[in-house]
Amino acid sequence: MNPDARRSQILDMATRVFSESGYGGSDMQGIADALGIAKGTIYLYFNSKKELFLAATLRAIENLANTIKREVKTASGPLEKIRAIIGAHLRFSSENRDLAEIIARERGEFLAHAEETYYKVFSENTKYLEEILRYGITDGIFRDTDVEQTTAILANLLAGTIFTHTLRQGRNETGPSTDAITDFLLNSILYERNIL
Amino acid sequence: MNPDARRSQILDMATRVFSESGYGGSDMQGIADALGIAKGTIYLYFNSKKELFLAATLRAIENLANTIKREVKTASGPLEKIRAIIGAHLRFSSENRDLAEIIARERGEFLAHAEETYYKVFSENTKYLEEILRYGITDGIFRDTDVEQTTAILANLLAGTIFTHTLRQGRNETGPSTDAITDFLLNSILYERNIL
Amino acid sequence: MNPDARRSQILDMATRVFSESGYGGSDMQGIADALGIAKGTIYLYFNSKKELFLAATLRAIENLANTIKREVKTASGPLEKIRAIIGAHLRFSSENRDLAEIIARERGEFLAHAEETYYKVFSENTKYLEEILRYGITDGIFRDTDVEQTTAILANLLAGTIFTHTLRQGRNETGPSTDAITDFLLNSILYERNIL
Amino acid sequence: MNPDARRSQILDMATRVFSESGYGGSDMQGIADALGIAKGTIYLYFNSKKELFLAATLRAIENLANTIKREVKTASGPLEKIRAIIGAHLRFSSENRDLAEIIARERGEFLAHAEETYYKVFSENTKYLEEILRYGITDGIFRDTDVEQTTAILANLLAGTIFTHTLRQGRNETGPSTDAITDFLLNSILYERNIL
DNA sequence: AATGAATGAGAATTCATTCAT
DNA sequence: AATGAATGAATTCTCATTCAT
Numbered sequence: 101m102n103p104d105a106r107r108s109q110i111l112d113m114a115t116r117v118f119s120e121s122g123y124g125g126s127d128m129q130g131i132a133d134a135l136g137i138a139k140g141t142i143y144l145y146f147n148s149k150k151e152l153f154l155a156a157t158l159r160a161i162e163n164l165a166n167t168i169k170r171e172v173k174t175a176s177g178p179l180e181k182i183r184a185i186i187g188a189h190l191r192f193s194s195e196n197r198d199l200a201e202i203i204a205r206e207r208g209e210f211l212a213h214a215e216e217t218y219y220k221v222f223s224e225n226t227k228y229l230e231e232i233l234r235y236g237i238t239d240g241i242f243r244d245t246d247v248e249q250t251t252a253i254l255a256n257l258l259a260g261t262i263f264t265h266t267l268r269q270g271r272n273e274t275g276p277s278t279d280a281i282t283d284f285l286l287n288s289i290l291y292e293r294n295i296l
Numbered sequence: 297m298n299p300d301a302r303r304s305q306i307l308d309m310a311t312r313v314f315s316e317s318g319y320g321g322s323d324m325q326g327i328a329d330a331l332g333i334a335k336g337t338i339y340l341y342f343n344s345k346k347e348l349f350l351a352a353t354l355r356a357i358e359n360l361a362n363t364i365k366r367e368v369k370t371a372s373g374p375l376e377k378i379r380a381i382i383g384a385h386l387r388f389s390s391e392n393r394d395l396a397e398i399i400a401r402e403r404g405e406f407l408a409h410a411e412e413t414y415y416k417v418f419s420e421n422t423k424y425l426e427e428i429l430r431y432g433i434t435d436g437i438f439r440d441t442d443v444e445q446t447t448a449i450l451a452n453l454l455a456g457t458i459f460t461h462t463l464r465q466g467r468n469e470t471g472p473s474t475d476a477i478t479d480f481l482l483n484s485i486l487y488e489r490n491i492l
Numbered sequence: 493m494n495p496d497a498r499r500s501q502i503l504d505m506a507t508r509v510f511s512e513s514g515y516g517g518s519d520m521q522g523i524a525d526a527l528g529i530a531k532g533t534i535y536l537y538f539n540s541k542k543e544l545f546l547a548a549t550l551r552a553i554e555n556l557a558n559t560i561k562r563e564v565k566t567a568s569g570p571l572e573k574i575r576a577i578i579g580a581h582l583r584f585s586s587e588n589r590d591l592a593e594i595i596a597r598e599r600g601e602f603l604a605h606a607e608e609t610y611y612k613v614f615s616e617n618t619k620y621l622e623e624i625l626r627y628g629i630t631d632g633i634f635r636d637t638d639v640e641q642t643t644a645i646l647a648n649l650l651a652g653t654i655f656t657h658t659l660r661q662g663r664n665e666t667g668p669s670t671d672a673i674t675d676f677l678l679n680s681i682l683y684e685r686n687i688l
Numbered sequence: 689m690n691p692d693a694r695r696s697q698i699l700d701m702a703t704r705v706f707s708e709s710g711y712g713g714s715d716m717q718g719i720a721d722a723l724g725i726a727k728g729t730i731y732l733y734f735n736s737k738k739e740l741f742l743a744a745t746l747r748a749i750e751n752l753a754n755t756i757k758r759e760v761k762t763a764s765g766p767l768e769k770i771r772a773i774i775g776a777h778l779r780f781s782s783e784n785r786d787l788a789e790i791i792a793r794e795r796g797e798f799l800a801h802a803e804e805t806y807y808k809v810f811s812e813n814t815k816y817l818e819e820i821l822r823y824g825i826t827d828g829i830f831r832d833t834d835v836e837q838t839t840a841i842l843a844n845l846l847a848g849t850i851f852t853h854t855l856r857q858g859r860n861e862t863g864p865s866t867d868a869i870t871d872f873l874l875n876s877i878l879y880e881r882n883i884l
Numbered sequence: 885a886a887t888g889a890a891t892g893a894g895a896a897t898t899c900a901t902t903c904a905t
Numbered sequence: 906a907a908t909g910a911a912t913g914a915a916t917t918c919t920c921a922t923t924c925a926t
Contacts, residue, residue, distance in 0.1 A: 101910080122405055124320040127895060138912045140898080149896065207459060208404020209318055215466040243483070249476035253453065256471060260456025263403060270411040275452060280445035287439070288484030297885085323920060334887040336923080345921060493889080514797055516712040519916060530891045535918065599851060600796020601710055607858040635875070641868035648863060649841065652848025655795060662803045667844060672837035679831070680876030689906085715899060726908040728902080737900060 107145045115156040119201035123153055123209045154213055157206040160199035161217045164192050165224050172228050178236045187278040189258045193265040204263045222255050229254060242289045303341045311352040315397035319349055319405045350409055353402040356395035357413045360388050361420050368424050374432045383474040385454045389461040400459050418451050425450060438485045499537045507548040511593035515545055515601045546605060549598040552591035553609045556584050557616050564620050570628045579670040581650045585657040596655050614647050634681045695733045703744040707789035711741055711797045742801060745794045748787035749805045752780050753812050760816050766824045775866040777846045781853040792851050810843050830877045
């Protein structure tokens with residue numbers, strides 16, 4: 101089997117298993133069994149359980165970061181770009197539950213490493229949001245708010261959305277929609293709400 | 297030693313140790329050592345490591361819930377009550393890092409149990425917020441928004457604030473202030489922003 | 493059970509098992525089984541298999557060094573002291589096969605560590621022998637040989653005696669006797685052989 | 689590549705690696721890597737790790753035995769033949785460290801097999817030495833000692849020389865020289881020392 | 885109530901060996 | 906002949922939990 105494909109296949113299964121059972125609740129044999137391969141094979145591609153977990157997390161986080169980047173690039177105009185960032189998070193949480201969940205699991209298991217992971221996404225987010233906000237303020241469509249605080253608020257809101265997504269699902273609840281969040285945000289920051 | 301005091305002492309240390317090292321990264325011997333007692337003694341008060349961890353988490357969560365309840369009761373008027381809820385979360389994160397951190401750790405380790413924990417706080421939050429919002433809408437000071445969505449948004453924002461608090465600290469960053477979040481929220485939901 | 497006694501008991505069995513099967517050929521479970529205790533118990537006293545092995549070796553080497561020291565002290569006169577050193581090695585090999593064997597095993601398994609072990613005994617030997625030889629030369633009973641070379645020769649002879657002891661036993665052969673070695677040595681170094 | 693050459697090349701590298709790291713400390717992958725060949729290739733020439741190790745040891749032993757035989761044959765007269773045997777061991781230890789070291793390693797790892805190995809060399813030694821001694825005694829140049837004991841003593845001395853060679857090197861020490869050992873021996877066994 | 889020695893199930897990891905290509 | 910990916914048995918080590926004192 102092609103090494104890249106095998107590596108990717110292991111990562112897929114590891115993501116699924118770790119997402120379902122957490123790091124401590126999963127074992128290497130279980131991942132191997134689920135793939136129908138030998139335990140030793142996993143170690144040909146990853147040096148340890150921790151490395152496998154973190155590789156799976158990293159891939160998830162990069163996937164999220166790419167999703168955001170792609171959608172922001174596609175969107176035109178500050179309002180649409182903001183909606184794109186919010187939408188990217190919600191869609192990512194819904195469509196890639198394993199990926200979203202493993203990101204949240206990392207937070208509890210490897211705090212120090214999670215810092216880096218977290219900043220991979222959120223520093224990107226921050227960059228985009230600050231640009232958009234500054235542009236909008238200069239342009240006169242946004243109120244002259246403290247850009248950094250506003251950005252941090254939205255970052256927390258989006259992080260909270262991902263961290264609570266699975267929790268809500270366990271209760272058959274749905275969180276706020278992209279539209280609701282976007283409206284909420286714009287109502288707060290727009291200079292003239294009535295352009296909505 | 298008074299049994300309740302000993303139990304409480306063990307919970308305190310467990311909270312500290314689990315907060316620092318996570319569930320998988322902590323061991324019973326370490327907690328006993330830190331207390332200067334024998335490992336077996338812990339088992340006189342808690343049946344298992346998991347039970348100890350969840351008891352510590354539960355206490356943390358109740359502490360947060362009580363903090364919120366107390367401050368909301370003290371505050372007068374919808375605006376002040378909203379500010380109190382937000383402030384309670386931020387102050388709790390700052391002043392009780394261990395407690396905030398163990399709540400975040402539980403999310404990654406015991407997902408199913410975390411659902412309950414989470415709802416202990418957030419259903420309370422939700423109840424208060426929905427009341428406040430409905431009251432404010434009826435009263436005409438808030439726009440006529442979808443109350444459930446708005447509540448869910450704020451819940452996510454506050455959860456994100458707790459979950460990212462330690463992460464930010466690792467980077468020597470501070471998150472948004474109570475004032476910033478409150479202003480942000482009110483600007484969005486107030487019927488007339490200029491009353492601020 | 494008394495911790496020192498237990499530690500000692502584990503060391504005894506480890507010495508026996510490692511002597512019989514070598515380091516690679518032994519496993520911790522086997523040692524535990526032979527003692528009728530749990531594997532984990534061994535780890536309460538020794539942190540790793542290697543540490544257990546080296547502790548057993550160290551004890552063996554100290555035992556040999558003490559045997560030599562005791563017998564040299566007891567013997568009176570240079571000729572008797574020399575005989576005592578030689579006799580101590582031969583008796584040690586015969587009466588403490590496990591101990592002699594584990595010393596030889598260490599040589600093959602942990603070369604770097606064996607250096608230290610080896611010098612624990614042989615620097616002691618060297619010290620005694622050089623003293624005795626110098627004394628005898630000054631006194632006129634020994635020829636004026638190169639003391640360091642002669643000492644090194646006897647050290648090699650005694651090391652060879654220990655290292656080959658088990659090998660010879662496997663062939664039902666006996667090595668040279670204390671008397672033979674002593675006579676051999678004295679015939680070489682005495683100024684006048686006929687005092688023998 | 690010529691099969692014999694490849695086999696030989698593998699044995700060379702195996703000897704080096706096993707000499708440096710011991711049997712347990714070496715792995716087949718490491719040997720293959722050092723040769724720049726695939727691990728599986730080694731198994732085309734040797735059926736197992738143990739077989740490879742023992743083949744390397746056997747070759748080393750035969751090399752030593754041949755060295756001795758060659759030098760004994762070349763030397764003329766009992767005194768020179770004795771010097772040749774001693775010199776062969778010392779030169780072998782110095783010039784073929786890997787070979788000498790793997791012989792010592794085998795002693796600790798495969799005791800039963802080492803018996804055979806050991807006797808390959810030492811029975812040869814014994815044969816030569818006993819012949820020489822008996823000849824010298826009959827001839828009147830050697831004292832009438834117990835030939836077997838004297839032979840065993842020299843065998844132990846030479847074995848000890850090989851087993852301690854690497855140990856001494858780790859301490860930057862040199863063992864006794866060929867001349868010193870030969871003089872020592874002859875002073876002991878010669879009927880008239882003054883012919884030296 | 886407290887202790888801490890002992891337990892042993894459990895998991896990670898290694899690596900000699902195989903075999904399809 | 907050579908390869909190197911795959912295997913899985915074997916082993917070390919950990920640590921939650923128990924229990925005799």
